[in-house]
Amino acid sequence: PTGTPASPAFLAKLVDFATAHGIMLVHDNPYGFVLNETPPTSLLSIPGAKEVALELNSLSKSHNLAGWRVGMLVGRADWLTEILRFKSNMDSGMFLGIQQAAVVALALGDDWFAELNATYRARRALVIALLQALGCEPAPGQTGLFVWAAVPPQYADGYALSDTVLAEARVFLTPGGIFGSNGNGYIRASLCQPESVLREALERVKEVTERHVDRKEASRVTQ
Template identity: 80%
Template sequence: MNVPVATRLAHTGEYYFSRKLRELAALNAAGANIISLGIGSPDLPPHPSVTAALAATAAQPGAHGYQGYQGTPALRQAMADFYQCHYGVALDPAGEVLPLLGSKEGLMHVAMTFLDAGDAVLIPNPGYPTYRAVAEISGAEVREYDLTAVTGWLPDLDALAQTDLVKVKLMFVNYPHMPTGTAASPAFLARLVAFARAHEILLIHDNPYGFILNETPPVSLLAVPGARDVALELNSLSKSHNLAGWRVGMLVGRADLLAAVLRFKSNMDSGMFLGVQQAAVVALALGADWFEELNATYRARRALVLALLRALGCQPEPGQTGLFIWAAVPPEYADGYALNDAVLAQARAFITPGGIFGSNGLGYVRASLCQPEAVLREALERVEEMQKERHAERSEASRWDT
């Protein structure tokens, strides 16, 4: 029997990393021993107190049933306290905090709650591919806004205001930005809020990277005066607390908007395991020592990844934050895909081509910091050997040409 796929998936392919990780697994199964610097999945463990809380709760006989769709009061309070402590943002845990099974889930919930066919949504180019996917699945019209090195990877709001924005209902924004690692100043975020207010656009700020290698205090869009009228914010414990596989995120903002999202979400899941919620409460209460230790590890790794990219002739963008390094591809390669292919074939290492994030990323690659230093040193050695061989080949070719 032929079962046609729904038309809503006509423009939505399998997520790039879902496909690529499967390909890399096949290569490794064949003995290739590929070092992946692709996906940003933290390899470091959570704090011991967090795993202890999970284990202690899991040992309780009554902990394994369905949980509430809004999370436990303790988890919502912990999320509100986290925002007060780190962002200076006061949230009512009863209505202004909605725990999620990861912030990626929240993107779909938001799109399906607020977007109809005929609506338009602004997404960044380059940007997280899931923004486009959830917009397309919802039936909305996708409109890209450009981010480039010339504008410091920030949108040109004045130019955007000159376009037809009548049908635009949502705008996805993400600072610190992935994939470029760009941070946004409070002044820019204030301009963003003013733009959204002027054009009656709901901002969806995706904010999971503020605690990784950020030399300035983390910023919440909701700290901007007036932002609550025009913005919701997604956050996650995946990167900041090494809980990527646990799937703990949150959506925060106006209670009426969160109530609307809950209408959709409550039909999609049956709550988060109590042990994960209790562990998240402990994680959210960790102090500055946790982040300092985490970032000390990432600083050492960043030095090795920068050396690897520079050995390839890439030019990393300055002042980046987050779990990745974004770098311009050298002129000898057509684009990031070509460099990715060469490194994979000749150095048995995988770096992400920037084109997967949009056309403005074609001339770039992104490398993850989520590998131990020993693995990163091996990757660097492989790249250096690759470059020596390429240099020898070019020298030999040049000798014969002359």
Template identity: 60%
Template sequence: MTTIAKRLESVTEYYFSQKLREIEQLNKAGKHIINLGIGSPDLPPHPAVVSSLQQHAAPPEVHGYQGYKGVPALRLAFADWYRKWYTVHLDPETEVLPLMGSKEGIMHICMTYLEAGDEALIPDPGYPTYASAVTLAGATPVSYRLEAALDWQPDLEALSAQDLSRVKLMFVNYPHMPTGQQAPEGLFAALVAFARKHDILLVHDNPYSFILNDRPVSLLSIPGAIDVALELNSLSKSHNMAGWRVGVLCGAAAHIAAVLRFKSNMDSGMFLPLQLAAVTALGLGEDWYRELNTIYAARREKVYQVMELLDCRYAPDQVGLFVWGRIPDRYEDAYALSDEVLYRCGVFITPGGIFGSQGDRYIRISLCGDIARFEEAITRISK
């Protein structure tokens, strides 16, 4: 039997991939599990976006291969979006690279810049894909701790005292997933200074900036940031287009060109009608975000009730698509609480330990589900 590559020996299957199979088996057994774990938006895109896809998919000539950089209209739309909402000015020709979702961009960046012997700084807690992509690229992920006592910010002074000679990348993510922490004033400037001092390329993952957040911010808005940082963004959460796989990488022309060298060997371009529909999505006005957040705000109130039923403590100023809460001391860890709620109540919530050791005593609940789903979860847990 052909053996698998050694690069997979230290990479496990994604937690949600495994858990969804378990939930599927429970449902087949008649359990009717309420899934409050995964952040896949259940709401549709704007009708104009769907209409655009339908309209542009009809002509017979639009189904061929596309360019690796995305069509000019999409790159210009992303540049205009960044200028309007983040006050960041980008050259659509050289500083914007559309992606098939920002998750693939994480892999592209790691494969472009990392190799054996290199290290990358990974937030703990943080998105598990950061560490997996670093490992698959042959490099070593090095966790940096984020703690509630520091408002889930990195201790840059402590990091500077470490040996950073092999560190090439640092992943950061604000609004932060899973904690919902916004970047406080001064943090992005401090990160840029840190990266410049230690010759590290910052990779800012920014898909949650419009969700329950009145002040979307880009790390690239900091003077000089474009020299030392790349920013990933996505339409998955902000425009309910998760399954469409439309993201973007923004940064200096040299960095974009380097990533494109790898990316151009991995795909044959994004479906043209998808790109043109994304242009429509990026042109939506403030009403779209306000209406979306009105729905999420009502759902968040229900999630707070779930947290309180489970005797979990949470910060009410969180933003993004989830609520993060500290579990009671009587549980060994968040996996124990998650399993108890799953098997006794038929409700799945995410244990924070999947995001790193700093999440062991936390749970994360998604806002993706209608009010009736949360009310049913509340009823089951109450009983």
């Protein structure tokens, strides 16, 4: 996920394209409630989408139930029937305790999301400060659990920056290139660590960048 929110107009273009070419459109939408400043948008709310699209969601991101595999799939009855026929050969149901926990999670109100997003906003501020300390440019308006940023010109790509930061600061940032060649010029940082870990990572990165500045200044004096 790039963190770029899809507008209703963009989703409408996808629906039109899928309709024109007979393509099944699948929308994985688990980040809709995370750091989204606008109401979450379902692809199926777009006119014509119900004929060409399926939408997935889960409690992994919105309710911190990652790994419990609690989710939903919504769409045309004939498509869902085929999926259920296949799935029935893979498993025979979910542990009842997890189902009951999911019921409680789904009953949570707006206060839950307000608290959750307050936590992620605080983490995001630290992550953005870390990326900026490296000379990266985080794209504005991102949602979800990750922050993407353009790699500064002194690095060949995200891999080069990631390797440097890992070797010198012992902090790992994901090179965007692992998600495809279009991500080569970017780096991705996660908001899934507590503030204490992110603060330590920020301090480590600052120490490294300050050492680099000191070396450059010493080199100028020597010259």
